[in-house]
Amino acid sequence: MIQLLNNLWVLFSAFLVFLMTIAVGFLEYGELGIALKRSLYKTILITGIAFVVMAVIGFNTAFAPTLYGIIGNPLYKPGFVLGYLNSPTAMFSTIWWATSASYFNTGLLGITYFLFETAFASVTLALVSVVILRKVKMSVFVVFSIVYFIVIYNLPAAWIWNPTGWLYLLGMRDFAGGLVVHGAAGFAGLAIIIRIWQEERKKGIVRSPGEIIKVNDGFLTLAILLLMMGWFGFNPGSVLAFNYDTLIVVMTTFMAALTSMLSTLTVSYLLYKDAGGIMNAVNGILMGLIIVTPLAGFVSPLSAAILGILGGPIFIFANRFFSKRKWFSDPVGLFSGHFTGGIFGVLMIGFFTQHSYAVLSGNSILPNGLFFGGGYLALHTLGIEIMGICAVGLAVFAISYATMYFLSLGFHGILEEPEWKKEERKSLPSSETSK
Incomplete structure (x- = not known):
C-alpha cells in the first residue's frame, strides 16, 4: 500500500540531501578560499551526472533485486526511471519492491526511493572529490564519476542497503552510511591520491603540493548550515518513513553533532591552549554527524551524546596523524573526518546498539551491543561489521584504483597542468605553443 505521508517525508529528505553535494563545494571555499574556483562547478557537475547515470542504470545496479x-x-x-516516460502513471502507482510489505514496509513509490538514493550517491562522490581539488583533470574526473555511479558506489549500497545483498542477509547494518557513504568515500579517495602520488613521483615531486588554508568565515558558516540541514534528511530520512523513530533519530543526530563540537573545542584548548575557532567548531560538528550516521536509528540520545564526546579527541588526533603525511594532501579532512569517523561509527554498532531502538527503526535483527549486555550476539554483530568494512574497503579501493590507472593511460596522465604553467604557455607566441 502506498503511504503518502512516508513519500512526502522521504521526498523532502531527498531535497535536503541534494543540498549537501553543493554544500561540500562551499566547505572547500570556506576552508581554502574563494580562489578555488572549481569547487562549486565540480559539485554542480556531480549532481547532474549522478541524476542522469543513476536514472539510466546506476539505481538498478544498487537497488534492484540483486544477482x-x-x-x-x-x-x-521498474528501475529504469526514464522508462516511466512510456507509462506516465507508473511513477505514481508503483511501490518500489524493497519498500513493500515483504521487506521495509514503508510503501515508497519508485520515484521517491530513486530521488532519495540518488541524492546519497551524489553527496558520496562529492566527499571523494575533495582530494582532487586543483590536481586532477576535470575530464578524468567526469569519466571517473560515470564509473562511480554504475559500480563503485553501487556495490556497497547493493551489499548493505539492498535487502537481497549478501552483507545485509548476513546481518550487517549501516543505518545511513557510515561505511556505504563515508568509509567507502575514504577508500575511493585513498585510491585516487595513491595514483596522484605515483604520477607526482614520476615528475620528480617528492612532497605533494598542498593547499593553503584561507578560512572564509562566511562561506564556512554557510557550508555547515547547509550540511546540518542536509543531515536532517540524511539520517532521519533513512528511517524511510515518518514515525516516532524519525523524531528519535533527529535527536540522536544533533545530540552527537553538538556534543562533538564542544568536545573538539575543549580537547583542542587543553592540548594547544587554543580552541581552534570556527574551523574546529565546524569540524567537530561534522565529526559528530559522521560518527552517529551508521547507528543513529539504533541508539539512545544519551549514547549519541557519548559518541559525540568521543568524536572530539578522535578528530583532533586523526587530523594530527594525517596532516603529517607529506605524500598526499587532504586539507578538507576526507581521512581525518569522513573515513575515520565513518569506520569508527560502524564499529560502535556492536557496542552501543540497544535492541529496543533498533526495532523502532525496522532493524529488529540487531541485538543489544556489548555495553548493554549483548554478549556473544553483540560480538557476532561486531564481527560481521568488521568483515563488511574489509570487503567494502577492498572492493572500492581496487575498482577505484583500476579506474584511475586506465584513465591515466587514456588521458596521458590524470594530473592537471599547474596554473603557473598554463599562464606561461598562454604568454608564449602562438608559433611556440603549437610546437
Whole structure:
C-alpha cells in the first residue's frame, strides 16, 4: 500500500540531501578560499551526472533485486526511471519492491526511493572529490564519476542497503552510511591520491603540493548550515518513513553533532591552549554527524551524546596523524573526518546498539551491543561489521584504483597542468605553443 505521508517525508529528505553535494563545494571555499574556483562547478557537475547515470542504470545496479547478492539487476524494468516516460502513471502507482510489505514496509513509490538514493550517491562522490581539488583533470574526473555511479558506489549500497545483498542477509547494518557513504568515500579517495602520488613521483615531486588554508568565515558558516540541514534528511530520512523513530533519530543526530563540537573545542584548548575557532567548531560538528550516521536509528540520545564526546579527541588526533603525511594532501579532512569517523561509527554498532531502538527503526535483527549486555550476539554483530568494512574497503579501493590507472593511460596522465604553467604557455607566441 502506498503511504503518502512516508513519500512526502522521504521526498523532502531527498531535497535536503541534494543540498549537501553543493554544500561540500562551499566547505572547500570556506576552508581554502574563494580562489578555488572549481569547487562549486565540480559539485554542480556531480549532481547532474549522478541524476542522469543513476536514472539510466546506476539505481538498478544498487537497488534492484540483486544477482546472487552481489549487484542489482541492471535490466530490472521498474528501475529504469526514464522508462516511466512510456507509462506516465507508473511513477505514481508503483511501490518500489524493497519498500513493500515483504521487506521495509514503508510503501515508497519508485520515484521517491530513486530521488532519495540518488541524492546519497551524489553527496558520496562529492566527499571523494575533495582530494582532487586543483590536481586532477576535470575530464578524468567526469569519466571517473560515470564509473562511480554504475559500480563503485553501487556495490556497497547493493551489499548493505539492498535487502537481497549478501552483507545485509548476513546481518550487517549501516543505518545511513557510515561505511556505504563515508568509509567507502575514504577508500575511493585513498585510491585516487595513491595514483596522484605515483604520477607526482614520476615528475620528480617528492612532497605533494598542498593547499593553503584561507578560512572564509562566511562561506564556512554557510557550508555547515547547509550540511546540518542536509543531515536532517540524511539520517532521519533513512528511517524511510515518518514515525516516532524519525523524531528519535533527529535527536540522536544533533545530540552527537553538538556534543562533538564542544568536545573538539575543549580537547583542542587543553592540548594547544587554543580552541581552534570556527574551523574546529565546524569540524567537530561534522565529526559528530559522521560518527552517529551508521547507528543513529539504533541508539539512545544519551549514547549519541557519548559518541559525540568521543568524536572530539578522535578528530583532533586523526587530523594530527594525517596532516603529517607529506605524500598526499587532504586539507578538507576526507581521512581525518569522513573515513575515520565513518569506520569508527560502524564499529560502535556492536557496542552501543540497544535492541529496543533498533526495532523502532525496522532493524529488529540487531541485538543489544556489548555495553548493554549483548554478549556473544553483540560480538557476532561486531564481527560481521568488521568483515563488511574489509570487503567494502577492498572492493572500492581496487575498482577505484583500476579506474584511475586506465584513465591515466587514456588521458596521458590524470594530473592537471599547474596554473603557473598554463599562464606561461598562454604568454608564449602562438608559433611556440603549437610546437
